[in-house]
Amino acid sequence: MAARRARQLGTAGAPLFLGGCRCSHSGTRVSLKREYDAIVIGAGHNGLVAAAYLQKGGLKTAVLERRHLVGGAAVTEEIIPGFRFSRASYLLSLLRPQIYSELELKRHGLRVLLRDPYSFTPLLEDSQGGRPPRSLLLGHNTAETQSQITQFSVKDAQAFPKYEAFMSRLVSAIDPLLDTCPVDMAMFSQGSLLQRLRALRGVQILFRAGLALGKQLPQYYQVLTAPISKILDLWFESEPLKATLATDALIGAMAGPHTPGSGYVLLHHVMGALEGRQGAWGYVTGGMGELSQALARAATMLGAEIFTKKTVAKILLSSDGKVQGVSLQDGTEVKSHMVLSNASPQLTFLELTPKEQLPSEFVQRLSQFDTRSPVTKINVAVDRLPNFLAAPNTSSGCPLPHHQCSIHLNCEDMHTLHLAFEDACHGRPSSRPMIELCIPSALDPTLAPPGCHVVSLFTQYTPYTLAGEKQWDNEEREAYADQVFDCVEAYAPGFKASVIGRDILTPPDLERIFGLPGGVCTSREPQPTACSAYSGCHALARQPVQ
Incomplete structure (x- = not known):
């Protein structure tokens, strides 16, 4: 159950993590053991979430992190004396709400600062009559937001609440899919009866999402496949509003406003939530590293062991392709029948896993993947x-x-x-x-x-x-x-x-x-899903890798 949950989700430095070994809450050092039920490669936020759920499910779990601090891209670092930066990811929204509650992240110190208003677009234009250049300020107060948009278009101000309702409906339909394993169509023809029933359940969730969208399904399909310019042109006429909204479709992606599929990235940035407010984004008090520290505290309180400065050099496989553990850069071997990797797919399968034991077609496709x-x-x-x-x-x-x-x-x-x-x-x-x-x-x-x-x-x-x-x-x-x-x-x-x-x-x-x-960075913030920016956890278990 814990492994399944971790795969669904997987899809500075605190005093707990000093000098390459984990310190318990009592302050005593815990040494790396030679065998665990599960090993997680990398202490990014996905790895920490996976470790917490694995440990919660009864599997003795170790997390091995190559850097001196946990968090992956969600870290707080004092790069300039006196100034603490969220050095990579810098906003929070897409972390699933059940993780907040199930891992009790607030109890472990996570504090979120909501932003309202949330978007500001100043314009470069000459002052007129002593007035400053115009700007567009968007927030959660509908009337104030409409007043701001009216500067550029009365029609757009009237359309904006309808646009937000349209996107909200799509989010509500798709949201349940985020916590469901992707449908494996091969199971319908090759799987056991139990596997077929499980695959059928995934199809039913997809079917319910389609029903929820009803007659507007073609329009919603367009959001997922069309260029963001085409989608926004259907709704609005003012350039500052369209360009501001388009940033959420382009940010982090090597795509332009006329690139097909950029509309999906927009959806990706409106389907989060904070403190029960859909689509809200916020700062983490103390920087993004405090999110990672809260996750690490949750995992260690459950019994997981987290070690920094432990670089994994190789995933160990038996001759028949079954996982046996990992080998560290210093030659240390740690045994386990389950390994989850929070490293990128490229690093996990092209560098850490013996390629001769992987399907050649898989290796070729992964080698050609452009990130x-x-x-x-x-x-x-x-x-x-x-x-x-x-x-x-x-x-x-x-x-x-x-x-x-x-x-x-x-x-x-x-x-x-x-x-x-x-x-x-x-x-x-x-x-x-x-x-x-x-x-x-x-x-x-x-x-x-x-x-x-x-x-x-x-x-x-x-x-x-x-x-x-x-x-x-x-x-x-x-x-x-x-x-x-x-x-x-x-x-x-x-x-x-x-x-x-x-x-x-x-x-x-x-x-x-x-x-x-x-x-690669397809998001301004981390999230426990199969986002290529924060590549999730790739599970290698007792079954052969092939």
């Missing part, structure tokens, strides 16, 4: 809040409502987004990149010294490999960051002068530090 990311993440320490022309700061310098939002820059219209994508397709960092700027310290002042702030810049599009097969070097990295800062400066003069330090993570950097192949 290259268009994202460069820049973490910035500043000595004051950005002061946007479209929404000037007050004399007190205190955060205003728009400072807590996802702030979208270079998002005035869909054409600008398309041009940014085209740049990357030709091997060039975008000249006007799509930027999502967040200031978590506006709600969580513990992240920075008094009066200072941490700024997250999630930028795209940047190719993994530059034109002419050129690799990123420090000069290219710094030049791109300067370009991004010039863009921010145009919206918020004085930003560059406020910078104390910065941490630049291009796609190859994300790959090297966090083990994300190609720097």
Whole structure:
């Protein structure tokens, strides 16, 4: 049961994890044993969730993490003295609500800061009559949001609640599928009677989802398959609104607004929830590392053992393909009849698993899978809040409502987004990149010294490999960051002068530090599903790998 649950889900450093061994809550060190019921490779959030459920199901479980801290891409790191960054993932929403309750994450210290309003798009335009440039502020208050949209289109303001209801209905229909194993159609013809019944149950859930969507099923199918530009054109006419909504369909994906299938990524970003509020996104108090620490505490309280600085070099298989455990980089062997990997599919099957014991077709297909990311993440320490022309700061310098939002820059219209994508397709960092700027310290002042702030810049599009097969070097990295800062400066003069330090993570950097192949990052936040950015847990158990 625990293994099945882990597969469904699998789909800084706290004092618990010191010097490569786990410390119990009493402070005593626990050494790595030579045999466990289950081993989890990698202490990313998916691995920690899987470990907690495996241990809860009665399987003695060990988690082996190569880095010095747990969390994978959901970590808090003090890159610049006094400033604590959510270095990779930076927002929370898609973590399944039952994990909150079943693992008692609030009891283990998880605190979430909801954002309302949640989206701010300033425009670059000349002031008229002494008034600042226009901007679009979206929040959960329908009337206020409609008033904001009316600046650009009365028709769009009237359509927006209908659009949100349309998307909400799709989310409600699909949500039950997230906790169901994918239907294995081969079981209908090859499986036992019990396996066929289980497969039939999955089909029934799919059928119920279809019934829930009713006559609008063709329109919903279009959301999952069409370009986001086509979907939004059916609903709206104003470019700032369409471009703002399109960011949720493009963020983290090597896709442009006219790319077929980009509509699904939009759905992916509206189907989360926080504190019972559908579609809400928020910051984690203390940074994203505190989510991972809460998961680690839950797992260790249940009895799981988590070890840092333990790099797995190989998954051990018998001659007939059955899992026997893992071998560490230092030569240590740890036995287990069940291994779950929170590493990427490429690392798990192409490097850790003996390829000669895998089907050749599987190896070939996985080798050809393109996971290259268009994202460069820049973490910035500043000595004051950005002061946007479209929404000037007050004399007190205190955060205003728009400072807590996802702030979208270079998002005035869909054409600008398309041009940014085209740049990357030709091997060039975008000249006007799509930027999502967040200031978590506006709600969580513990992240920075008094009066200072941490700024997250999630930028795209940047190719993994530059034109002419050129690799990123420090000069290219710094030049791109300067370009991004010039863009921010145009919206918020004085930003560059406020910078104390910065941490630049291009796609190859994300790959090297966090083990994300190609720097792949299809989401701004972690989630326990089969998301390629955070690749879930791949279960290898007693049955042969083949």
